[in-house]
């Protein structure tokens with residue numbers, strides 16, 4: 632007979648607070664980073680920009696081993712798509728931004744411990760403020776791989 636091992640509740644069992652302040656810090660340098668995109672996401676971006684897939688790959692993406700990342704501005708190391716619009720730095724591909732951008736800050740690396748979460752809060756002022764994300768919501772975001780499966784049709788979304 633198999634013994635039943637009860638899984639320990641994570642430290643964030645009571646939920647976590649987060650509210651994006653749209654400051655753009657998570658999209659900025661000065662440190663270099665990767666903004667990983669999958670094949671479907673590359674297609675969404677090309678469609679959104681209304682350019683051929685090959686052009687999108689040449690102008691905005693680069694390969695790193697077997698993976699693909701969005702390029703950065705060479706001097707600032709900001710994501711290429713973080714652009715000044717009406718005096719504010721905004722994501723130029725927001726409706727089709729990659730899964731990595733959508734699931735921040737609920738990444739496994741930030742959820743390993745309260746210390747890791749609070750370290751992430753040093754660069755993201757939206758962490759530990761705003762509305763409460765329940766354990767269920769956090770788990771869903773943490774494990775989300777294909778954001779487009781969770782997106783409602785345009786007519787029924789808030790936009």
Ligand code: SF4
Nearest residue numbers: 652654655657755757
């Ligand atoms: S750093 Fe945090 S608050 Fe600022 S844009 Fe990114 S997620 Fe939002």
Ligand code: SF4
Nearest residue numbers: 658710712713722732
């Ligand atoms: S794709 Fe958009 S949300 Fe993601 S890092 Fe670049 S500017 Fe930020």
